[in-house]
Amino acid sequence: MKNFLYTLIILFTFNFTQAQEESVGNGATYIAVDYIKTVPGKNYGEILNTKWKKLAEKRIKDGTIVGWDAWWNMNSTDESNHDIMLVTLLRDIDSLNAGQGILQVFPEMTEDEVTAFRKKNRESRKIVNSTIFRVVDDYFKQDSVPNIAVINYMKVAPGDEFEYESMEKEYKSNVEDSPKAGWAVHKRVDRVGSNLGYNYVTVDFYNKMSEIMLERAPTWKMSEEFAQEYDKIQKLRKHVYSDTHWNFITLR
Numbered sequence: 001m002k003n004f005l006y007t008l009i010i011l012f013t014f015n016f017t018q019a020q021e022e023s024v025g026n027g028a029t030y031i032a033v034d035y036i037k038t039v040p041g042k043n044y045g046e047i048l049n050t051k052w053k054k055l056a057e058k059r060i061k062d063g064t065i066v067g068w069d070a071w072w073n074m075n076s077t078d079e080s081n082h083d084i085m086l087v088t089l090l091r092d093i094d095s096l097n098a099g100q101g102i103l104q105v106f107p108e109m110t111e112d113e114v115t116a117f118r119k120k121n122r123e124s125r126k127i128v129n130s131t132i133f134r135v136v137d138d139y140f141k142q143d144s145v146p147n148i149a150v151i152n153y154m155k156v157a158p159g160d161e162f163e164y165e166s167m168e169k170e171y172k173s174n175v176e177d178s179p180k181a182g183w184a185v186h187k188r189v190d191r192v193g194s195n196l197g198y199n200y201v202t203v204d205f206y207n208k209m210s211e212i213m214l215e216r217a218p219t220w221k222m223s224e225e226f227a228q229e230y231d232k233i234q235k236l237r238k239h240v241y242s243d244t245h246w247n248f249i250t251l252r
Helices: 002-025 044-061 111-124 161-174 209-216 224-236
Strands: 030-038 067-073 084-090 125-140 148-156 182-188 200-206 237-251
Touching (some): 044 067, 044 084, 148 161, 148 209, 161 224, 224 237
Antiparallel strands (some): 030 125, 067 084, 148 200
């Protein structure tokens, strides 16, 4: 009887954790990211909420995509390369461009209205870069998208990819007892080559800035064991830089 109850507990825990990951990532296997630089005074936020959000809602309803999020780069200035990050979640990479176009959701628009909208949209923002990632692994403590995402851009040397991914998957076990609300690791697949600035990202999710500071503010003395593990990690990848983003639109 004890063994039976123990098995039930294990199965419940596994299914609950799997459900949390499924609800946040919604079963996505690929993630498309657009980095946007808005033009002051051109009301891109209005366009985003009244037009592109509506299109994303329709694509989700049609099953073309499984999620769409908008994130604000909290450290952005006039000199920053982007201030908004748009994230599209996909189960099928071939559906990336399916169901696109403003007429998909506003079929009543005339040709002149579409032309005027496209001009207004172009003038309101610049797409700095577009990137595609394959989801390697993730883990979430909650069933909703956390408020904050710290994107860590990583450079992994050719030949070290498998060992690096294995190392990151082992790290997942540390998330439960950390201040993080979730964590993910993604492999860049839109471009390849030794001259890429990064080829992986890890994402640390939080709900409050104070949770980030619990990990960043203290200065710890490394134990000998931890120092050895840290050196191993550093040899596998280079941490290029990080950006912190606040979520302001989430669709599932």
